[in-house]
Amino acid sequence: MTPKQHITQVKAFFGYYPGLVAVVTVDTGTERNAMAAGWNTALSFVPPLYGVSIAPSRHTHDLILAAGAFGVNFLPLEHARLIAAVGGTSGRDIDKFADFDIATEPSLRANVPILADAYVSYECVLRDHHTYGDHTLFAGEIVAMHVAEGVFAEGVLQPDLLQPALHLGKDRYMRTEKVAVEVLPRGAESFR
Ligand SMILES: Cc1cc2nc3c(=O)[nH]c(=O)nc-3n(C[C@H](O)[C@H](O)[C@H](O)COP(=O)(O)O)c2cc1C
Numbered sequence: 001m002t003p004k005q006h007i008t009q010v011k012a013f014f015g016y017y018p019g020l021v022a023v024v025t026v027d028t029g030t031e032r033n034a035m036a037a038g039w040n041t042a043l044s045f046v047p048p049l050y051g052v053s054i055a056p057s058r059h060t061h062d063l064i065l066a067a068g069a070f071g072v073n074f075l076p077l078e079h080a081r082l083i084a085a086v087g088g089t090s091g092r093d094i095d096k097f098a099d100f101d102i103a104t105e106p107s108l109r110a111n112v113p114i115l116a117d118a119y120v121s122y123e124c125v126l127r128d129h130h131t132y133g134d135h136t137l138f139a140g141e142i143v144a145m146h147v148a149e150g151v152f153a154e155g156v157l158q159p160d161l162l163q164p165a166l167h168l169g170k171d172r173y174m175r176t177e178k179v180a181v182e183v184l185p186r187g188a189e190s191f192r
Pocket residue numbers: 021033034035036037038039040053054055057058059060061083084086087088089090091092135167
């Protein structure tokens with residue numbers, strides 16, 4: 001490890017990337033929108049809850065409150081430009097689905113846009129939301145999911161079959177490599 005900097009006046013913190021950027025989608029019945037959200041996380045297995053942290057200034061923020069549901073879509077690396085496009089424009093100004101030619105598939109249980117190019121998508125019904133500082137954490141119950149066949153083996157992504165859009169920060173993405181070594185100790189199953 002190189003020598004460390006020790007920072008006590010923390011302004012713009014960093015270090016949580018690389019991570020997957022989700023495309024969060026919403027449909028109020030009269031308006032659809034999509035935005036990039038790097039701040040996304042699993043919250044609970046039972047019930048299955050997923051969280052996205054969205055600034056109140058985003059158009060998507062109030063659309064989710066109005067719709068009471070949101071979609072979480074993970075795209076392959078080859079679609080990183082689309083992630084940047086929906087993350088660099090606002091639904092206040094344009095119809096992103098029309099302008100970026102975003103193909104969708106029918107949802108099953110919640111009225112949320114499911115991206116045809118996503119390798120995994122969650123349909124989430126809004127269960128709770130709380131504003132922390134300058135972002136609101138939306139907690140959604142996953143009521144349906146859509147998974148590309150063969151991409152996961154026992155829930156583990158097969159990186160030689162699909163490159164996820166692993167974000168490094170700013171406008172940079174990275175490739176993943178096949179895991180060469182089993183790193184989990186025996187009994188790690190109990191983590192679940
Ligand atoms: C890679 C990437 C990740 C982003 N992650 C988030 C995020 O987690 N939360 C957030 O509020 N905005 C995030 N943004 C910014 C929004 O996607 C951006 O402000 C977008 O224009 C909002 O669109 P809207 O106004 O149509 O909702 C991200 C942008 C990019 C490019």
